[in-house]
Amino acid sequence: MEKLLIDGGCVLEGEIRVSGAKNAVLPILAATLLADGPMQIANVPHLQDVTTTMELLGRMGVSLTLDEHMNIEVNSGPIKELFAPYEVVKTMRASILVLGPLLARFGEAEVSLPGGCAIGSRPVNLHLHGLEAMGAEIEVRGGYIHAKSKRLKGARLVMDNVTVTGTENLMMAATLAVGTTVIENAAREPEVTDLANCLIKMGAKIEGAGTGKITIQGVDRLHGCQYSVLTDRIETGTFLVATAITGGHVRLKNAQPKFLESILMKLKEAGAKVHCDENWVEIDMCRRRPKSINVCTAPYPAFPTDMQAQFTALNCIAEGSGTITESVFENRFMHIQEMQRMGAKIKVTGNTAITTGVDKLVAAPVMATDLRASASLILAGLIADGQTVVDRIYHIDRGYECIEEKLMQLGASIRRVPH
Numbered sequence: 001m002e003k004l005l006i007d008g009g010c011v012l013e014g015e016i017r018v019s020g021a022k023n024a025v026l027p028i029l030a031a032t033l034l035a036d037g038p039m040q041i042a043n044v045p046h047l048q049d050v051t052t053t054m055e056l057l058g059r060m061g062v063s064l065t066l067d068e069h070m071n072i073e074v075n076s077g078p079i080k081e082l083f084a085p086y087e088v089v090k091t092m093r094a095s096i097l098v099l100g101p102l103l104a105r106f107g108e109a110e111v112s113l114p115g116g117c118a119i120g121s122r123p124v125n126l127h128l129h130g131l132e133a134m135g136a137e138i139e140v141r142g143g144y145i146h147a148k149s150k151r152l153k154g155a156r157l158v159m160d161n162v163t164v165t166g167t168e169n170l171m172m173a174a175t176l177a178v179g180t181t182v183i184e185n186a187a188r189e190p191e192v193t194d195l196a197n198c199l200i201k202m203g204a205k206i207e208g209a210g211t212g213k214i215t216i217q218g219v220d221r222l223h224g225c226q227y228s229v230l231t232d233r234i235e236t237g238t239f240l241v242a243t244a245i246t247g248g249h250v251r252l253k254n255a256q257p258k259f260l261e262s263i264l265m266k267l268k269e270a271g272a273k274v275h276c277d278e279n280w281v282e283i284d285m286c287r288r289r290p291k292s293i294n295v296c297t298a299p300y301p302a303f304p305t306d307m308q309a310q311f312t313a314l315n316c317i318a319e320g321s322g323t324i325t326e327s328v329f330e331n332r333f334m335h336i337q338e339m340q341r342m343g344a345k346i347k348v349t350g351n352t353a354i355t356t357g358v359d360k361l362v363a364a365p366v367m368a369t370d371l372r373a374s375a376s377l378i379l380a381g382l383i384a385d386g387q388t389v390v391d392r393i394y395h396i397d398r399g400y401e402c403i404e405e406k407l408m409q410l411g412a413s414i415r416r417v418p419h
């Protein structure tokens with residue numbers, strides 16, 4: 001198993017390009033199952049989760065071609081199996097996103113129920129209730145979701161909880177249903193809107209994406225199209241925090257700052273100077289130590305849970321005390337124990353972490369437990385005295401394209417070594 005070695009103490013400076021968004025490309029790849037012609041997807045990030053999704057679609061018989069620029073052409077024409085096996089789903093929960101499209105287009109699907117997860121229990125009950133309300137017959141048997149339906153029917157779906165992939169699954173299913181579906185309390189994340197934009201380009205009739213009420217009028221068929229994936233706001237945010245904690249000055253190209261409001265607000269509170277235009281963002285910390293911030297995670301447009309661990313790393317070395325409250329997932333503090341091993345002063349009470357900034361973290365061997373936790377440990381390594389060794393970095397490759405190359409480009413001392 002590979003590890004990352006990070007020598008702390010650098011100041012990040014320079015310019016890098018942000019990649020396509022993991023959480024947009026995964027539902028868009030699932031949406032290709034709805035098209036009755038080939039789709040060309042551009043700005044696809046080179047990520048393990050993309051490879052896993054391609055493997056999942058490939059096993060179903062879907063044809064996929066990848067060029068050297070990571071543009072993917074997908075043709076679901078040759079599909080022969082409407083099946084998502086446990087061995088794939090257990091490695092990537094987003095595999096559940098094939099359920100809605102398979103059921104809507106082919107009237108049948110067998111998808112493994114995702115198992116436990118490092119950040120919380122993460123049930124899929126709302127996906128299933130929504131599909132049942134649209135007329136699907138669903139049975140969970142032997143660890144698998146067996147779903148069947150004649151053509152799905154439009155329905156009014158009031159979601160108990162804001163769920164990102166739940167909203168995406170139901171929106172995709174509704175595109176080919178008879179009649180109108182209304183999703184109330186829908187997720188407003190930019191990745192949901194990006195999926196809706198792609199579906200609209202495929203011929204779907206969708207209004208209200210990006211708001212809490214999405215209305216989908218079913219159509220008889222969707223066609224292929226060309227679509228370029230949104231850029232990754234969490235990757236952008238991660239590099240912004242990495243720069244802030246090292247006191248650096250970095251410009252991120254191909255970023256979309258309009259989706260970063262809550263993150264930029266917290267960085268400004270921490271003392272960063274931030275400039276941006278439509279497709280770039282620049283942060284300058286002027287070699288100063290950040291100030292501690294208080295955050296509480298919640299669905300978009302509030303502060304994202306996917307940035308919680310990175311801001312915890314920032315608070316570890318910031319001036320003063322801060323509180324970090326995680327309200328989306330029940331178990332997303334696994335990075336904290338690792339940070340404590342690096343000398344961080346953090347006290348956890350319920351779902352709140354109270355941090356008191358220290359002057360320096362001290363390098364230690366640490367272990368990543370999920371994607372964003374891994375990112376936060378790399379950030380902690382950048383500012384620790386000595387060499388931090390981050391183990392189990394396969395998590396990072398699921399969601400960050402070339403993270404060590406990008407950090408090296410900004411002056412970090414980081415390298416990957418085999419076990």
Ligand code: EPU
Nearest residue numbers: 023094122123124125126127161162163164165328329371
């Ligand atoms: N929930 C339910 N029932 C459901 C679905 C969700 O109770 O049927 C609960 C969850 O347990 C959780 C809350 O609703 O407490 C929100 O979960 P959500 O369904 O929104 O999460 P998700 O769709 O599984 C996506 C991202 C996550 C991100 C969350 C929250 C993708 C592929 N994944 O997950 O991304 O943290 O939304 O924004 O879009 C990551 O990129 O590191 C990551 C974990």
